[in-house]
Amino acid sequence: MPICTVCSLKDTHPGVTLGDDGVCSLCTLDAAGDLLENFVYTRRVFEEFTRGGPAPDGDYDCLFMYSGGKDSTYMLDKFVNEYGKRVLAYTFDVPFESTHAAGNIKLARERIPATFMTDSDDDGIKAVMREVFNRTPEKPGKYLDEKLPCVSCRTFFVIRAVLHAYRHRIPYIVLCADPQQILTMESDTREIVRGFYRAFGARLTGESFRSELEQLLFAEDGELPRIVFPFIAMRYAYDPDRIVAELKEKGLYASSPLETHCTLFPLLNYYSFTNWDCMFYKLNAASHRRAVRRDENHDRSTFSISFPRAADLPWIEERLKKVVLEIAADRGDPAAHESELVDLFTRLDASEDAARFLAREFLGMRKTAAGLGITLRSSGARA
Ligand SMILES: [Zn+2]
Structure with missing residues (x-):
């Protein structure tokens, strides 16, 4: 290969x-043109937002997508206490997230003068995930297709947030994607909606959002909320360790070894292996390698996950693939799977405890899938 x-x-x-x-092509930067255009647009919207005064029509200057993770807690504090914005902190309760962020959300509610709200739609988001997993993607595929379940989940709740902002005339939506995610995310509200239509068709779109999405498609530009990615301003200085240190100093961070953790992670790997012959975090690992190659002294991770420099990624990926497909097919010995997975995750810098926790979640993959109505195939990557 x-x-x-x-x-x-x-x-x-x-x-x-x-x-x-x-x-x-990523290493030779063929994709740079697209990414740069996105970056320039995103940066301009951010500057307009920070310079602009209070929103004329509503009670809030922005709807802030607040997960309780370190990035969004850090920015929420900045937006309210430094920029003086009137913020509606919006948390979507993702049913797949076994969230360790609840403690942070509680601290933020006590210490940051924003309005907090929680939204959820378990049935809707599960229907979307069932559709993504049970469908065979078209080949040869586009950039990020191996992350489609993850992207679809996020798109689903971003659209819910867009609708909320639209209804309440909130002009901006703040999304704290990390700098690598920003370059791969759609920043235009109408394009996000169109993308969902394209991916899921009229029926599922109608079931998920009724007729409201059409209003968005036909709204005037000025009526649509615009998306702000604040980390764009810190693109070259994003430092997760410094962010955590600052938050702890302000009493806004309850430390936890696993940040927000998605219980679908094993299934996400199953999806990327069976459809695209790669592990779920392959792009992140590849971009980390690229960065290390560019700068030999590069010792700071600019991504949420760390990939030890010495790790033999193709070898780890092949081993992970074998275990994941065996578990999916209900073959092999669970105890052997567990020790293999623990070994792999510790090589990827997980602590012994975290590795074992994660390994057990992988062993439960078939049960998670059944609970969501997802059919697992036992074969490897399909041509
Ligand atoms: Zn490359």
Whole structure:
């Protein structure tokens, strides 16, 4: 299997091509044009928002997507206490998240003068996930297709937030994606809605949001909330460790080894292995390699997950694939699976406890799938 000599992405990775020199299109920055355009637009919206005065029509200057994780807690504090914005902190209760963030949300409610609200729609988001997992994606695929379940989940609740902001005339929505996510996220409200239509069709879109989405598509530009990615302003200085240290100093962070943790993580790996022959975090791992190659002294992770420099990623990926597909097919010995997974996750810098916790979640993959109405296939990647 040909792989990129710099970042080790396979030539079958969706949206990626390998050149004759053995270097992939992401490493040679073929994608830079698109990403740069997105970056310029995003930066302009952020500057307009921070410079602008209070919103003329409503009670809030922005709807702030608040997960309780370190990034959004850090920015919420900044927006309210430094920028003086009137903030509606919006938390979508994702049913797949075994959240360790509840403690942080409680601290924020006590210490940050914003209005807090929680939203949820378990049936709606589960229907979307069932559809994504049970469907066969079209080949050869586009950039980020291996992350479709994750992207769809986020799109679902971002659209709910957009609708809330639209109804209450809140002009901006703040999304604290980390700097790597920003470059891969749609920043135009109408395009987010169109993307959901394209991915799920009229029926599921109608069931999820009734006729409200059409109003968004036909609204005047000025009536649509605009999306702000505040971390764009810190793109070259994003430092998770410093963020955590600052939050602890202000009493806004209850430390937890696992941040917000998605219980679908094993299934996400199953999805990316069966459809795209890669582990779920492959792009993150590849981009980390690229960064290390560019700067030998690069010792700060700019991403949420860390990939030890010495780890042999293609080898770890093959082993992980084997275990994941065996568990999905109900083959092999669970005790052997568990010790294999613990070994793999500790190689990826997880503590012994975290590795064992995660391994057990992988062992429960079939049960999680059954609970959501997802059918697992036992075969490997499909052509
Ligand atoms: Zn590459």
